[in-house]
Amino acid sequence: MRPDVHRWLRRRTFSAASWSAAELADARRAEGTTVSVVLPALDEEATVGAIVTVIRDELVLRAPLVDEVVVVDSGSADRTAAVAAAAGARVVDVADVLPAHGRVPGKGEALWKGLAATTGDLVVFVDADLVGFDPQFVVGLLGPLLTDPGIGYVKALYDRPLSTTEGIVPSGGGRVTELVARPLLNAFWPELAGFVQPLSGEYAGRRELLEQVPFVSGYGVEFGLLVDLAALAGVDALAQVDLGTRRHGHQSDAALGRMAGQILQTAMARRLRGGAPAPELLQFLRTGDGVEAVSWDVGVTERPPMRTVLAAAGAQGRRR
Numbered sequence: 603m604r605p606d607v608h609r610w611l612r613r614r615t616f617s618a619a620s621w622s623a624a625e626l627a628d629a630r631r632a633e634g635t636t637v638s639v640v641l642p643a644l645d646e647e648a649t650v651g652a653i654v655t656v657i658r659d660e661l662v663l664r665a666p667l668v669d670e671v672v673v674v675d676s677g678s679a680d681r682t683a684a685v686a687a688a689a690g691a692r693v694v695d696v697a698d699v700l701p702a703h704g705r706v707p708g709k710g711e712a713l714w715k716g717l718a719a720t721t722g723d724l725v726v727f728v729d730a731d732l733v734g735f736d737p738q739f740v741v742g743l744l745g746p747l748l749t750d751p752g753i754g755y756v757k758a759l760y761d762r763p764l765s766t767t768e769g770i771v772p773s774g775g776g777r778v779t780e781l782v783a784r785p786l787l788n789a790f791w792p793e794l795a796g797f798v799q800p801l802s803g804e805y806a807g808r809r810e811l812l813e814q815v816p817f818v819s820g821y822g823v824e825f826g827l828l829v830d831l832a833a834l835a836g837v838d839a840l841a842q843v844d845l846g847t848r849r850h851g852h853q854s855d856a857a858l859g860r861m862a863g864q865i866l867q868t869a870m871a872r873r874l875r876g877g878a879p880a881p882e883l884l885q886f887l888r889t890g891d892g893v894e895a896v897s898w899d900v901g902v903t904e905r906p907p908m909r910t911v912l913a914a915a916g917a918q919g920r921r922r
Contacts, residue, residue, distance in 0.1 A: 603884060603897045604792060606837075611796045611895065614753070614841040618742025621749070623665035626741060629748045630724075636669045638722030639740060642712035643730035644676040647685045650730040654689035657728075660737040662690075668740065672720050673730065674699070674712040682730075694719045708864075710823030717812055724748075725812060729803035733849040742843040743806040754839040755807040755831045759798035760848040761888055776801075780885070782862045783825055785900070786869045789879030791829055793837050798886045798893055800828055801865075804845065811835055821861040822868030829872050844892060 630637060639657055643650050654671055661668040673686040673693045687693045697705050699715035713727055724747050726740055739758065746753045762776050779801050788795045801824045815830040817823055832840055881901025886893045 603895055604795070604882070606793060607796045607884065608895075610793075610837060614746075614838070615759075615796075615892075616742070616746055616841060616843045617892070618738050618745070618843050618845050621741055621745035623661055623667050623737065623741050626744055626748050627665045627667040630667065630744075633748070635724060635748065636722045637667060637724045637726065637744065638720035639668050639671045639726045639728060640713065640716035640720060641671070641673045641686075641691070641728050641730040642676065642709055642716060643673050643678060643682050643686065644709075644712075645678045645680045645682060646730040647678070647681040649733060649735075650682055650691075651685040651689040653728065653730060653732060653735045654686055654691040656735050656737050657740060658690040661740055667744065668726075669722055670720060672716060674716040674719065676707075676709075676712045706819045708818075708820035708823075710817045710819045710821075710826075713823055714817035714819075717809070717817070723809055724806060725809055726806040727804065736845075739804055739845050739848075740806075742845050743804060745843065746841045747806060747808065750841075752839060753841045754811045754835050755827075755841070756805060757797060757799065757828070757840070757842045758802040758804035758845045758848070759842045759893065760802070760845045762799075762848055778858050778862050778865065782865050784885070785883060786825075786865070787828075788883045788900075790869065790873055791832070792880040792882065794828060794832055794840075795882070795884040796895070797828065797840075797842055799842075800825065802848075804848070807831070811839075818864070818868050820864040822864040825865050826868045826872070829869075 641650060641653065650673060654673065657668060657671050671691045673691040674696055675683045675693055676696045683693045696712050696715050699719050705711065717725060724744060726743055728739065743756050743758060746756050779799065783800050787800055803824065811831060811834065814834055815827060818826040881899055883898045883900040885896050885898065887896060
């Protein structure tokens with residue numbers, strides 16, 4: 603493992619259990635900091651209401667940590683907007699925010715419009731399809747931001763149980779992460795190899811930073827934000843928090859293929875300079891003490907076309 607990644611992992615990896623909602627509510631009140639939570643949603647009536655209810659009950663009313671909860675509806679065909687509003691969220695339609703800029707499809711568009719539709723100094727993004735949502739997710743993401751002014755962006759890390767026909771596999775999911783995002787980061791942005799869940803849909807940041815970087819319209823948004831914010835503020839301004847376990851719906855292989863394509867496009871657009879990819883791949887295992895990094899050498903050697911080898915050998919023989 604690279605020494606800089608090892609140092610970053612030790613300094614910038616936290617546990618959500620390190621903070622309580624009441625403690626952070628006091629901290630943000632003392633600082634005069636405001637907090638917005640944004641949920642991008644498309645046809646999530648089955649889950650969005652419960653998430654909004656938990657955030658409002660626990661983090662708005664009981665411990666005043668959050669100032670506003672906004673659901674950005676991307677044109678749902680179901681009752682997502684009505685359910686979210688009934689639970690206490692302010693619901694905005696993606697088409698009604700910054701209408702002069704039009705509308706493009708994709709999750710990143712909802713996040714970008716959500717940034718425009720809110721006012722908090724700190725903005726927390728939470729996917730609207732989570733099952734069994736725990737308010738400590740929001741608490742954990744806000745912890746580093748409210749206790750360390752040097753941290754500007756925080757990503758979630760967690761186990762992702764994978765639902766199969768044989769039941770729930772405790773540690774699974776994250777197929778696009780393991781097959782696309784992690785290899786790309788390790789190869790071309792190895793300083794970011796320490797992020798356990800680079801594509802996590804739960805993260806928080808300071809508005810002053812988020813407003814300085816572009817938001818990719820589709821599923822490449824998380825990858826783009828990670829790379830761009832590291833370039834803007836430096837890797838040490840980024841952190842990750844262990845939230846434990848995250849449960850949500852899983853997509854088909856075809857849908858994941860489209861997601862992977864958008865992530866690849868996002869990465870290619872940011873690879874403006876050349877250079878050989880780094881040969882190390884960092885992967886992570888859950889242990890009793892948290893997560894353990896395991897390093898693999900995935901470098902490859904490219905042999906020349908056989909015709910050129912044989913031609914060179916023949917020429918050498920003729921010279922003899």
